[in-house]
Amino acid sequence: MTTHPSQAKPDPGSFDMLDETKLTTAQIRAARTENPQSRERDFADSLGISEAEFLAAYTGEFDRQRVTRITATPDDIIQAAKKLGEVLALTRNESCVIERVGTYDEWHDGQHASMVLGPDVDLRIFGKFWTHAFAVEKPGENGPRRSLQIFSSTGMAVHKIHLREDSNHEAWDEIVENLKLSDQVTDLEFRTKGAPEMPKADPEKADKLRAEWDRMTDTHQFGRIVSQLKMNRLGAYRIAGAPYVRRVENGSVSKALEAVSAKDAEVMIFVGNRGCIQIHGGPAKNLKRMGPWFNVLDPRFDMHLREDHVAEVYVVTKPTKRGPAVSLEAFDPEGRIILQIFPDRRTDETMVTLWDDIVGTLTDMEADQ
Structure with a gap:
């Protein structure tokens, strides 16, 4: 599974x-x-x-x-x-x-790593x-x-x-x-705080990265692949190219969530730090901007994103046994991941099609930006 x-x-x-x-x-x-x-x-x-x-x-x-x-x-x-x-x-x-x-x-x-698994509180905990x-x-x-x-x-x-x-x-x-x-x-x-790890990539290993990427059957294998190649997530994304990743405009997170709200789609949003990742699974309906913050303000779920911190956004496709897993991932100026969004396919596979349509409308980042 x-x-x-x-x-x-x-x-x-x-x-x-x-x-x-x-x-x-x-x-x-x-x-x-x-x-x-x-x-x-x-x-x-x-x-x-x-x-x-x-x-x-x-x-x-x-x-x-x-x-x-x-x-x-x-x-x-x-x-x-x-x-x-x-x-x-x-x-x-x-x-x-x-x-x-x-x-x-x-x-x-x-x-x-430990887990809290529930319909509302869903956590991955790194106790050290x-x-x-x-x-x-x-x-x-x-x-x-x-x-x-x-x-x-x-x-x-x-x-x-x-x-x-x-x-x-x-x-x-x-x-x-x-x-x-x-x-x-x-x-x-x-x-x-130590200095954040900057993006690590080796363009000479790009073909090896793509070959290993094609062999993935689970998204969790990606971490092992980039580690063995002495890269990290953002570094690998920068050199992988299509059809593995597509860099899109920095405003794509809010644009995607606006489409999620309009289409009544359900997604999984991952937000975390080195010690804990928390996951929301379900809709994101009530959206509101307040200054630099883009907010989801639903009855039992809130999310607050500093849009001005978003420096790079990618649509990422990874192969799995259930079919391609397509995510939208945002990074800050220092290369740290801010959030990931996937379709919530746990109860309704049609959410995958909806999500694919949503990310398909996102605008590619111009090559010189």
Whole structure:
């Protein structure tokens, strides 16, 4: 059976380095007092610190909120999430955020990659990047706002689980107590981000790449192929050529989603980072632009894409046992993948034909652009 592309391991990237200069927790809290309205991520960016470093500074009880350091082990966190009932699952990278309301259902723990498989919450988890985690409780208009938040060693948000009004709040205190670490220090060590891996390609191996591409029977084989050729995803796309890839205009993601909405098509949207990939399967109906953001604002599914971050977009065709798998894939200026979109063929194969028609209307990028 063909599996989803999201189960492939992310590129390892560069090694991170220890951050030797940082603000004290007292300085962080003092700065927050002077700027209480800014969104936490934006506030952390303004100080030159990570979002996790900001949360760590509030470990304990400060300003009517409670932050508790908890284990970052995926098995422990997902087992706890299953007890919370319906929640909001959120995963992001620097250019895109995906949010889905649902329950954490079928859990498969693995040595290198794990999965949450459900009709709403669908995740691929790479546990070695789950380093820091916090249980966060803040006052809200309709009662406490509670969440479990997981971060990488650099303090980047890997995955977040937000309780909703109808979640099982009665389980919260016991969950936090069970996940709580004995060490509740506020001064944690974080690593600075390494440079992103730039696109890697070897034009002299282009024919070998195409030959291996033709032999694929599953999309997950692609990662092994490019690794053996000492390339990476974007590098391979740049040299593969037709009929394997077609570079299209940078506005193609929003154009494709507008067609998905108009045609009542259903798609699978993959958004993630090195520690977690989250998948939406289904329609994308209510679309709205707000500044640089292109948004899907459906009742149980939101997606927020920074269109100005999109530097390259490709229509990619890979052979599988079920027939060609055609995806639309967007990359940022540093070569990092932002998102992937496939047709959702799980319940209706006609979605493949609809999707093929949609990507067929996308405009090729001019050769000199």
